[in-house]
Amino acid sequence: MPERFLGIDTSNYRTSAAVYDADSGEWCNRGSLLTVPEGAIGLRQSDALFQHTVHLHEKIEALPQGEVRAVGVSTRPRAVEGSYMPCFLAGKSVAHSAAHLLSVPLFEVSHQQGHIAAAALSAGRLDLLDSRFLAWHLSGGTSELLYVECGADGLPDCTCIGGTTDLAAGQLLDRAGALLELPFPSGAALDELALTAEPQKGFRPRVTDCRFSLSGMQNQVENKFKTEKPEDMARFALETVANAVIKATEQAKERYDVPVLCAGGVMASRVIRARMEKRFGSGVSFAEPTLSGDNAVGVAVLAARLYRKTGADGQ
Structure with a gap:
């Protein structure tokens, strides 16, 4: 069978x-x-x-x-x-x-x-499920940095050690997409639009003990919508999320010298992925967009x- x-x-x-x-x-x-x-x-x-x-x-x-x-x-x-x-x-x-x-x-x-x-x-890293690693679950409703180890039952045993304290990354991106009249969920369309803009620094949220707030970013995104081109606003939103994620990952890796796995729809962003790969190289793995x-x-x-x-x- x-x-x-x-x-x-x-x-x-x-x-x-x-x-x-x-x-x-x-x-x-x-x-x-x-x-x-x-x-x-x-x-x-x-x-x-x-x-x-x-x-x-x-x-x-x-x-x-x-x-x-x-x-x-x-x-x-x-x-x-x-x-x-x-x-x-x-x-x-x-x-x-x-x-x-x-x-x-x-x-x-x-x-x-x-x-x-x-x-x-x-x-191609199913081996991680039998070891210890850090995992980002970044989606429409969740923005959590997890410390993961194999539980006694064989399932991933996840402990949240960081992430957002308020607005999820996907919520910020969906609200940006709504301003631009993009389909919901907006992550893929926003990413496509952002790739037509020149790279920019974005905002750097304060990250303390792997945790950060994104609620204030909504006002900044709305202000960008009033004054800048749509593609620049989209790039700003994604670069801001990337800045927070990278800083939180850096802080976590000071405590846990383990690989990083990225999951969730927001992590399909090519903008965020490129930034993470540039910073962490082979130490970070991503799901392909379909998964x-x-x-x-x-x-x-x-x-x-x-x-x-x-x-x-x-x-």
Whole structure:
């Protein structure tokens, strides 16, 4: 029987299902962004849950057919007490039903753990999941610098050691994109626009003990919108995020001499990636854009790890 695993992720931004072959390392992901009304910069949880419920079966039906060893699903944003979002209920319900009918184990993980696993797979660094490393989870709702080690259960054990104290990086970029009437989420379009501008220094937020604030940057971005070309405003926003991320990473590496893995949709930015690679060289690894944003591939990878560790004992 092939070493194939089904992963399901119903996040705040995307409906996603994936199959991962643990023998070959090949994967297939089927996902789509949730529909956000024009001009809006997010969805109510009830609307996200409804869209997942309507479309999840389409993503699963679009996957290659064949037997699977186990089912993995993200059931909460982070693997910490009290972490909860209703949108994950859609995936959890389908995953439990599928595992029962297929008579295979079910493994529950967090959305954040899935991001980290997807980034490790994409970067060719699955070995990191068995060691210690720093990881950035930079997305629309999360801007966390994590110290990660392999937990007793085989899953990434993440401790937040830094990141934003208020506005997430993705929120800042989405608000910049809204001013420019770019589609939501705006990261990819904003990055494309920024690449047409000349490099600039951006603002350097104060970073203390790996933590920084981005809320004040919104006013500066809005002022740029009034006085400068769109591409310069976009570049300013991304360079500002890069400045904060680099400084926080420098501070973290003074305490932890370990590799850095970058996950989350914001880390797909070519502006930010180029800055990070210039500063940290081979010490930093990135997910490719297709696995930077929300996806179920990492969830399937973790299901494979848990299956091989526990055999048929799922949840």
